[in-house]
Amino acid sequence: MLASGKVNCGKCSSTVYFAALFASKGKPESPVRPTTIVQWPESxxxxxxxxxxxxxxxxxxxxxxxxxxxxxxxxxxxxxxxxxxxxxxxxxxxxxxxxxxxxxxxxxxxxxxxxxxxxxxxxxxxxxxxxxxxxxxxxxxxxxxxxxxxxxxxxxxxxxxxxxxxxxxxxxxxxxxxxxxxxxx
Known part of the structure; x- marks a missing residue:
């Protein structure tokens, strides 16, 4: 599953936009682990x-x-x-x-x-x-x-x-x- 979003930093007031790929082992009860594939701006x-x-x-x-x-x-x-x-x-x-x-x-x-x-x-x-x-x-x-x-x-x-x-x-x-x-x- 692919997800994207925007996160605002509480410390420096910057905004980071990201796209993440979520993968699990195919079982609904498996924990989902995100892998960030794009982050802008780069930190x-x-x-x-x-x-x-x-x-x-x-x-x-x-x-x-x-x-x-x-x-x-x-x-x-x-x-x-x-x-x-x-x-x-x-x-x-x-x-x-x-x-x-x-x-x-x-x-x-x-x-x-x-x-x-x-x-x-x-x-x-x-x-x-x-x-x-x-x-x-x-x-x-x-x-x-x-x-x-x-x-x-x-x-x-x-x-x-x-x-x-x-x-x-x-x-x-x-x-x-x-x-x-x-x-x-």
Whole structure:
């Protein structure tokens, strides 16, 4: 069954128009699960506001993967989250090592993770996230006990760490020691 409608947001007063596909297992007593197939205007991802400074491409890649995920296109979403990870890791590395930009751009994701993520826990999470992402691109999946939701969660953890570190590294420049803040006008 196809349904469409309009929803008004109580927080921001915006209106979202949607079309949803409702599917059940053919039994009248089965719960109906909607799948949103169209939403306008698109809601921007606000999950990683700090990432816009370091990696606007990550925001775009992540939004596309989320859109595919919402539409139930899990194979595309899996590859999309893997792509978002690569963009984030490489943009983060380029921001930290600007003199190595060309090397980082050509470097395989696994090498970039191994060589450019210092924290061992985050490095291991990013490595495993790469495995899961690669799984969605190949004919036979190896890590079948993990789904796209696991990838999304792991990507969120890696992104939050990298963005937190970027914010903390920027802090001394934004608030230099021994310098008084300007008077507010």
């Amino acid at each position: 921007p991802s606000t999950a990683f506001p700090e990432a816009a400074r370091v990696s606007p491409r990550f925001i775009a890649a992540h939004a596309e993967a989320e859109r595919a995920h919402r539409l139930g296109l899990v194979e595309l979403a899996g590859m999309g989250y893997r792509r978002a990870l690569e963009v984030l890791v490489k943009d983060d590395a380029i921001s930290r090592f600007p003199g190595s930009r060309e090397t980082i751009e050509r470097e395989a994701l696994g090498s970039c993770i191994a060589n450019r993520i210092d924290d061992p826990l985050v490095r291991e999470a990013a490595k495993r996230l790469t495995w899961l992402g690669n799984d969605w691109a190949h004919y036979v999946r190896s890590w079948t006990q993990y789904d796209v939701d696991h990838m999304k969660t792991m990507l969120g953890m890696v992104a939050q760490f990298l963005m937190m570190r970027a914010s903390l590294e920027r802090l001394p420049e934004e608030m230099p020691a021994g310098k008084k803040p300007r008077e507010a006008s």
